[in-house]
Amino acid sequence: MNYIDQTVVMKKTNTRRLKNKLAKGMFFLSTLFGVVVLFILIVRIISQGIGWIDLDFLTGKLSTQVDRAGIMGAILGTLWLMVVVAPVTMIIGVSTAIYVELYVKNSKVKSIIQTNIANLAGVPSIVYGILGLTLFVRLLDFGNIVLAGGLTMSLLVLPIVVVASQEAIRAVPDHLSEASYGLGATKWQTIRRIILPAALPGILTGAILALSRAIGETAPLVVLGIPALLIPFPGGIFDTFTVLPMQIYYWTLDSSLVAEYANLAAATIVTLLVCLFVLNATAILIRNKFQKKY
């Protein structure tokens, strides 16, 4: 019995090691590519925009005069948009996930719903804009208000929340819900007290992803006709509004007319990035807090 010929093994060892090193090198270069590009991008944006950010810029009104322009309106608009998007997507998204994962018994029906949700996640955002325009702005006659934009955005990011929540719910081990049923709990009690708490970190992760997407998304709002004009600060969800990405979009468009607009756009991007960063950080903190509990 001598299946392994040591001399052959020795000969092949070198090529095997070389391949091993090559593989590692390739993975490293791929990672490096992404990191470097991102780094250059961020450095460029920051160097271009950082000098323009000051308190007046953050709290000021929009203006055609470059050194008097501020983005308070867009910041408030983004916040109000979140006020609509966050609860709408959380409630509808988590409920949908609960229904599909825990109530639908027929596996065919389940896979049909599943496929649909997955497809919805792949629909280009501009299509949601068209839907929002037809449904909320025209048919329901809301006009260009926060509510219309928020509902449109909610539709857009809903699949993210649904899919993440479904995965989180599925990951809760069956033996936990069995223990709960075994003690005489109803389905709703089991969902509320056992399944949802255990799935919460996953659900929150999905919600954060969804909100980050909604904060940065521009195309659907362009379709809705959200202006970046000299409109008053929005004070509620029934006011007209603009958001940070729209502001970036218009300033970038017009930077061929006034060169400094490019700097204003960069400054706004930095602000938007900071917002996203803060949002993600908070969310991670919340998630860790819930995970650490037990």
Next chain:
Amino acid sequence: MSTVVQNNTQKLSVVNFNTQQQAVYQTEKLNLWYGQVHALKNIDLSIGYKEVTAIIGPSGCGKSTFLKTLNRMVELVPGVRISGEITYNKTDILHESFSVEELRTRVGMVFQKPNPFPKSIYGNIAYGPKIHGIRNKEILNSIVENSLRQAYLWDEVKDRLHQSAHELSGGQQQRLCIARCLAIEPDVILMDEPTSALDPNSTRQIEELIKELKKDYSIVIVTHNMQQAARISDKTAFFLNGEIIEYDQTNRIFTQPTDQRTEDYINGRFG
């Protein structure tokens, strides 16, 4: 034991077993199918009041299925069909209008793998009473203490009631699960191989506990361990391929079984 659990839609008559002869459970022509699989075939069995009934048999013979039918947990599996009759304390529990939630407060269940909730020790025990509407802190505290004492766990955990239940050892977790089940003050406890995931020492503790609990509860226990069945049970049922082959006093089953297949099984000749 008085029943702390108050329930408006009570359909079971108040528990009133007065003779030792009385059966808690009685099944008649009980059949169960998982889709096409005929898992229980014409089971006729009566389970005695304040007795330990052991269910033995080779893997896949339907022991767990039978146990889960007794508290209707088996219905969580999609595509299950049941026919026949199960009476619990003279009430037909397979009747459509029967509330499974209520049945499960009378019949507790302990699973093969310890399955504490990702909550504190206290939270685990208090879960059952809470879902049945008990909010009073003092009542909850005394339920937690009593249940843990009954499961001989109190002394080991009394100083860390608010720590995670997952920090306990496997054996302690299983006793916690038993305590959790005692907290809803059931009449019957169903146990599905409660010691198969435990070391010999924890197993011995659980067996002692079962002997102690027998004084107050009727217990049905599935086990693969012949010595365990012989040590702790009053009656033993031998299942094979979804049928009951033999059901008798434990000492008779183990000393003079009437069926050859029973004899072969308990002597380790198959299974």
